[in-house]
Amino acid sequence: MTASLVYVYAVLAEPTAGDLTGVSGRPVRWITENGLELAAAVSDVLADEFGEEPLNEGVRNMAWLGPRAVAHQEVNYHLHETAETMIPLAFGTVFRDDERVRQLLRDRAPELSQRLERVRGCAEWVVALHLLREPGSELVAQASPAVRALRAEVETTSPGRAHLLRRRVAELERDEARRLRGEAAEQMLDGLRAVAADVYREPLPTDTVERPLLRTSVLVRRKDESRFLDEVERLRARWPEPTYRLLLTGPWPPYRFGGIDTSGTDAA
């Protein structure tokens, strides 16, 4: 079986210049529709490889997925660098033929144009905060006036009372550690929002090796990039290793923000 399918990388306002190579080494070409300021970047793929069954089997296998995911991202990386705005599609968006892609452009034209405006001039970043170990008592004391005050009292009070108070210090440190952990996510979100065009709080996994306290996709205007990176460094210093770990990747084409609905994105 050598039937051909159409693999779609992204939707732009118009075709870009230059030759790109897509998955399976095939050239990227453009599908447009008369009267619409929309263009889909596509390449031809074999149904043997990208039909529903082999595709869904393949994405579970990193040896299969790896090079194809890289090829997908390379195309979108170049389009994102070249054009002022683009909507990158998810890996494995496959249509039966060109006409179905034109139909997509026609049917979703207003929505696609709106999304293109929304992410114009922006890139997307991923910021995650992991808790690697419980905060040590020094870190808690630094961040908690209540712990510092109680510790000071222990230093100055009578030996008998100090003995009792020490137990209360330990309890308070545990409570404060829990509170600080809870607040970290909210405070980091506030910091990111101040420099971002939009922030999307990703759902957290429940069954992983390292459970993050917070995972976000952040939409940042390219002109604000240095401000954003400064803010990330400030946040990294505020939640330092080895207790915490802040992970940053980007700039990505706006995979999240090109796709998600504006309403309710930044919900807590």
Added chain:
Amino acid sequence: MQPEASLSLSAPGPDEMSLLELADRLLNRGVVLTGAATISVAGIDLIYLGLNVVLTAVENLKTPPRTGGRQGHGDAAAASRGHDG
């Protein structure tokens, strides 16, 4: 697999997108244009679901996608398959 998990998660910087992050970005999306697409990928939460499978491959595939460089891909991941969702 535990130590490898820490190792790979520590790595990504602005210019070092791991394959793990890449796959997560490309597959784990809020909304895909599924209404119009005739074929779509099953909604796999890859970064979490296939963590162990992914990690073995990350070692071989630190290619930052943006540079355009490519490396040969071994069968390391295939050898550790066994997660079928």
